[in-house]
Amino acid sequence: MSTDAAPRTNSAPASPFPTDDPVLRLIGDTPLISYPGTDRGRVLCKLETENPTRSMKDRIAMGILSEALADGEYDTVVEASSGNTAGAVAFVANRLGADCKLACPDSTSRQKIGYMKAFGAEVHECPSDVESGHPDHYRSVAQRLAEEEGAFLVDQYHNQSNPGVHYQWTGPEIWGQGGDRMTHLVGAMGTGGILSGSARYVQEQAAAAGRDVTVIGVDAKQSNISTAFYGKEPVPYDTEVEGLGKGGDLPTMWFDYIDEMRDVADERAFTQARTSAQEHGLLIGPSAGAALSVALDISEEQPDATVVTIICDGGEQYFDTLFGV
Numbered sequence: 549m550s551t552d553a554a555p556r557t558n559s560a561p562a563s564p565f566p567t568d569d570p571v572l573r574l575i576g577d578t579p580l581i582s583y584p585g586t587d588r589g590r591v592l593c594k595l596e597t598e599n600p601t602r603s604m605k606d607r608i609a610m611g612i613l614s615e616a617l618a619d620g621e622y623d624t625v626v627e628a629s630s631g632n633t634a635g636a637v638a639f640v641a642n643r644l645g646a647d648c649k650l651a652c653p654d655s656t657s658r659q660k661i662g663y664m665k666a667f668g669a670e671v672h673e674c675p676s677d678v679e680s681g682h683p684d685h686y687r688s689v690a691q692r693l694a695e696e697e698g699a700f701l702v703d704q705y706h707n708q709s710n711p712g713v714h715y716q717w718t719g720p721e722i723w724g725q726g727g728d729r730m731t732h733l734v735g736a737m738g739t740g741g742i743l744s745g746s747a748r749y750v751q752e753q754a755a756a757a758g759r760d761v762t763v764i765g766v767d768a769k770q771s772n773i774s775t776a777f778y779g780k781e782p783v784p785y786d787t788e789v790e791g792l793g794k795g796g797d798l799p800t801m802w803f804d805y806i807d808e809m810r811d812v813a814d815e816r817a818f819t820q821a822r823t824s825a826q827e828h829g830l831l832i833g834p835s836a837g838a839a840l841s842v843a844l845d846i847s848e849e850q851p852d853a854t855v856v857t858i859i860c861d862g863g864e865q866y867f868d869t870l871f872g873v
């Protein structure tokens with residue numbers, strides 16, 4: 549397929565998933581801007597909010613589905629997700645002409661279910677109070693739907709193309725936009741996909757240039773990505789920050805490319821997201837608030853640092869929890 553799209557930012561490498569579809573071409577090529585709340589250029593924000601469904605998950609949906617649907621073997625796609633991945637899969641499946649079935653917990657926010665339904669997906673809301681492994685758990689339901697339909701299961705929790713797409717796409721963009729000056733890369737982890745893939749690319753390029761970039765993963769306080777990373781005892785998993793943290797490690801977390809983990813309390817993540825909007829006009833979600841608060845800590849601790857932080861999604865999906873609307 550050919551593409552003649554001019555890049556939105558002048559420095560973006562071509563998309564590794566070229567398409568002639570005018571809507572899908574809006575994915576990626578997101579801006580890297582200075583965070584207005586610090587000295588200009590010391591904290592840089594990679595605005596994944598500029599993707600069509602307002603999160604970085606559009607990239608994995610595009611990368612994974614364009615390859616899975618290419619040979620015509622599947623006409624239906626299925627995913628289990630309580631968050632941005634579901635909306636992104638619904639959006640990309642719509643443009644690629646596939647049916648889409650999604651299983652999510654019934655605690656999923658109305659805004660996120662809105663994205664799924666807006667693009668015509670069939671949504672299965674599953675009880676949120678059942679343990680993983682229970683037949684009614686949303687991941688079991690997705691598994692069953694995929695088997696019954698002979699459908700393609702995206703499986704962002706195990707699919708190596710999740711970090712792989714970010715290695716091919718987000719990492720090169722970050723390096724092209726900030727590689728000449730970045731000393732640190734900071735990002736929230738859930739499946740670990742965006743930070744792992746981006747970090748691998750950035751670390752490889754930095755090593756080739758004879759430089760060091762320190763990669764810092766951000767976890768919730770009551771979560772077990774950090775405990776797995778440092779080989780510590782697990783803690784009870786409990787966070788209100790959507791997308792941040794996990795009950796344990798996953799194969800999509802490429803710890804080899806991560807140097808350090810820091811934990812952020814829920815209240816700090818929410819407060820930072822509010823401050824970003826109210827004082828600086830940048831509407832971001834709470835997981836981005838968590839990552840941004842760590843990026844600001846590093847810029848305080850190290851006056852010569854230039855910290856790139858990933859803004860995974862926008863605040864409009866959290867108007868209720870962030871601003872009481």
Ligand SMILES: Cc1ncc(COP(=O)(O)O)c(C=O)c1O
Nearest residue numbers: 737738739740741742791835860
């Ligand atoms: C809002 C938000 N922030 C952060 C993350 C973590 O991204 P990843 O799964 O690539 O680690 C997610 C993923 O679900 C998310 O939806």
